[in-house]
Amino acid sequence: MLTRQGAPANPQPQRFADLTEWCIVCLMEVSAMKALIIYDSQYGCTEKVARAIEAALAQAGEAKAFRPAEVDPAMLGKLDLLIVGSPTQGGRPTKAMAELLGKIAADGLKDVPVAAFDTRMKGRMVGVFGFAAGRIETMLKGKGGRSVASPAGFLVDSSKGPLKEGEAERAAAWAAEVLEGIRKTGTP
16 A cells, blocks of 8 residues: 555545645655646636646646646556546536547546546526536546546536636545545555
8 A cells, every 4th residue: 555654644634633634644645646637617617626636636746627628638548647527518528528539449447546526507497408527427437448437527606707716625635535535445
């Protein structure tokens, strides 16, 4: 197991003073990994979530966030972790994100740990169409990726934002859950 000195082998949130401290300990357990966050954002909300995840993951290794147009799909199979996020539009990811995911070879993510997130509004009509994160996860797994965390949804006040209060912090905590999923499976 990859741990830094002094980090508990199996941290539990109730042992720590607050969620932030727990997240830092979880992040310390997986070291020197290369993580990529691919996000699409129209009004800045999904980018804020991606940047919060990037900052949290940077404590465990190299983490970079890019938009779909900046990514070469052929390079994604060499990562220790791939996280993909998009705003929910009609229950799906954006067109740019769907196109990028469609360009990944059938086994292009073979055994790569993956996770998915979206930004979404709360509401009955939105629930009818579903959310982007689950569909993104399905696409990633269809390309050979191995899901290491449940898809996450981060709330916005309206289709143009802003991100609801506390969601960026929740995104950082979710990043720790993603790393805990990797730790439990023994990779990278």
